[in-house]
Amino acid sequence: MARLEIKGLSAGVRGKRILRGVDLVLEEGDSLALLGPNGHGKSTLLGCIMGNPAFEIYEGSVTYGGKDVLSLPVDERSRLGIFLGMQNPVEVPGVPSSDFLKAAMNARREKKLSLFQFIRKAEAAYKEVGIPFEMAQRNLNEGFSGGERKKNEILQMRLLEPGLAMLDEIDSGLDVDAIEKVAETILKEKDRGTSFLVISHYARLFRLIRPNRSAIMVNGRIVLEGGPDLIDRIDKEGYEWLRKEHGVSLEKIVDAPMNEVSIGVCATKEALDGK
Amino acid sequence: MVTVRIASGASLEICVADFARGRGSFVVDAVCEGEGSGFTFRLSSLALEEDEKTFDVHLDHRLAHQNGKVDMNGIAGGASKLHFLGETVVRRGAGGTRTRQDGRIIVIDRESSCRCSPALRIFDNDVEAGHGAVEGRLSDQELFYLQSRGIPEKEARRLIAMGYLSPIATYFPEGIREKILSAVEEGI
Ligand SMILES: Nc1ncnc2c1ncn2[C@@H]1O[C@H](COP(=O)(O)OP(=O)(O)O)[C@@H](O)[C@H]1O
Ligand SMILES: [Mg+2]
Numbered sequence: 001m002a003r004l005e006i007k008g009l010s011a012g013v014r015g016k017r018i019l020r021g022v023d024l025v026l027e028e029g030d031s032l033a034l035l036g037p038n039g040h041g042k043s044t045l046l047g048c049i050m051g052n053p054a055f056e057i058y059e060g061s062v063t064y065g066g067k068d069v070l071s072l073p074v075d076e077r078s079r080l081g082i083f084l085g086m087q088n089p090v091e092v093p094g095v096p097s098s099d100f101l102k103a104a105m106n107a108r109r110e111k112k113l114s115l116f117q118f119i120r121k122a123e124a125a126y127k128e129v130g131i132p133f134e135m136a137q138r139n140l141n142e143g144f145s146g147g148e149r150k151k152n153e154i155l156q157m158r159l160l161e162p163g164l165a166m167l168d169e170i171d172s173g174l175d176v177d178a179i180e181k182v183a184e185t186i187l188k189e190k191d192r193g194t195s196f197l198v199i200s201h202y203a204r205l206f207r208l209i210r211p212n213r214s215a216i217m218v219n220g221r222i223v224l225e226g227g228p229d230l231i232d233r234i235d236k237e238g239y240e241w242l243r244k245e246h247g248v249s250l251e252k253i254v255d256a257p258m259n260e261v262s263i264g265v266c267a268t269k270e271a272l273d274g275k
Numbered sequence: 276m277v278t279v280r281i282a283s284g285a286s287l288e289i290c291v292a293d294f295a296r297g298r299g300s301f302v303v304d305a306v307c308e309g310e311g312s313g314f315t316f317r318l319s320s321l322a323l324e325e326d327e328k329t330f331d332v333h334l335d336h337r338l339a340h341q342n343g344k345v346d347m348n349g350i351a352g353g354a355s356k357l358h359f360l361g362e363t364v365v366r367r368g369a370g371g372t373r374t375r376q377d378g379r380i381i382v383i384d385r386e387s388s389c390r391c392s393p394a395l396r397i398f399d400n401d402v403e404a405g406h407g408a409v410e411g412r413l414s415d416q417e418l419f420y421l422q423s424r425g426i427p428e429k430e431a432r433r434l435i436a437m438g439y440l441s442p443i444a445t446y447f448p449e450g451i452r453e454k455i456l457s458a459v460e461e462g463i
Binding site for chain 2: 050051052053054073074075077078079083084086089090092093094095096099100103104107108139156160
């Protein structure tokens, strides 16, 4: 529940640039649909905000509530109120979900939860999200189906009560009923005042959670921002119109490694010229 | 050193939860002599600081229809050295034998080192055998996942390491089980 400000963010993997100067502001209480074709850097952006060690930051800044997010360790970012529901949550063998959840909930509390308090809260959240409570005994994400993993992400969001929830294709792998349940949970969090940054390829989820804004990412940049109307347009027409109406080249830029950085920068300029 | 010969129809299971400190080697020499005999060896080992530990497990399948399992898991921290060696041999005449050999060592500090190279040698055609040897670092994506939920790095490492070593406890009777879990916890 604070302002998120991303300025000139450039980042990549092992010298390969993926984000090429992202500028985006999320006001308190905003919920933004982050759209864009596959492979253009949406997940990378969320990963960089959360601090995924797979990514390198080259330039730019991210602040949340005025704090310099990029200088903080991952766990502090979380305790600041930032949450990332991941596109592909990893399996953590041998670690029971319940131990993990308890550790995560207690990490942001001065007074630790008693076992009884923990069970009461956890059981309610499992029920709300539609996961059998027995699954708390299972190792974290180990052998979970795609849908179970996604529900498990939403469960964690609910229990950790973030100020900013970033959800990366949270609806992929979910059946229609599950999507509705997930959307209900998101709406409850919205009522708490949580801001949302949501990636999805499907208008169905957005129709349910009603974001007030949208932004389109192409080649590692935000090329267009607007209201929720962009969601329906993309759902019906795809992304081609960006080319005609806004001069955005949709061809993916394949970046050379960083030691040939000048080529990357020129290519970006060309692709986005005339916007 | 443990030396065992397993007669026809008999099977033996050895589970070792090793949280001892120091230097030493532990040698197992198991021969499945009789038809249909079986041998299982499970290990969880934690090496820390200056510890140097070697586990050398030999399993010899000599006759038909035997079962074997060698499953070794370890964590090496500090400046320790942890080695999983040995071999499983399936001899000619041990047809219909099923055996599996796995070794996995996770290195959690820069100065720690490991070697995980148990071998599997097969001399009969009609054998079902599996083999896996992994030396690795603690997965940064697993760490990231736990930390992204607010869990501090140290605690996240502890949870992952616990998750890796503690399953051995399930093979022990109650009472000892608790002792193992608290030994894992203290060690990490
Ligand atoms: N961990 C990684 N290692 C290597 N390349 C990556 C990694 N993550 C993303 N990429 C590459 O970066 C580009 C953008 O990926 P991503 O951010 O996942 O796109 P999106 O979420 O928009 O589909 C892709 O070309 C992808 O292959
Ligand atoms: Mg993605």
